[in-house]
Amino acid sequence: MKYGAFGLVEVLGNASAVRVVDQMLKTSDVEFRTWNTRCGGHTLIFMSGEVAAVTAAVDSVRTNPPCEVLNTAVISNPSAETERLVAENESKQKFRK
Numbered sequence: 001m002k003y004g005a006f007g008l009v010e011v012l013g014n015a016s017a018v019r020v021v022d023q024m025l026k027t028s029d030v031e032f033r034t035w036n037t038r039c040g041g042h043t044l045i046f047m048s049g050e051v052a053a054v055t056a057a058v059d060s061v062r063t064n065p066p067c068e069v070l071n072t073a074v075i076s077n078p079s080a081e082t083e084r085l086v087a088e089n090e091s092k093q094k095f096r097k
Helices: 014-027 051-063 080-092
Strands: 005-012 031-037 042-049 069-076
Touching (some): 005 014, 014 031, 014 051, 031 080, 042 080, 051 069
Antiparallel strands (some): 005 069, 031 042
16 A cells, blocks of 8 residues: 555544544545544544645644644655554554444
């Protein structure tokens, strides 16, 4: 699997994560991959898409945050190992319908 880019946004709490995901999806043509919540409620959101779309989505929450945004990053042309790590997290976080 090959991604143009991954966009990462770190927030506090799952409700904030949903707000960020919603804004990013409305901003540009990106796809929600997964999220990971750690101790203290820190949630890291992973989005994917073309570099320009991911950059626009990440910039939208960085410059006009729907909640407190702790950190953001865009990884263009991610390595195979990075792709594997995201895929492993996706398989652990399958959302039930």
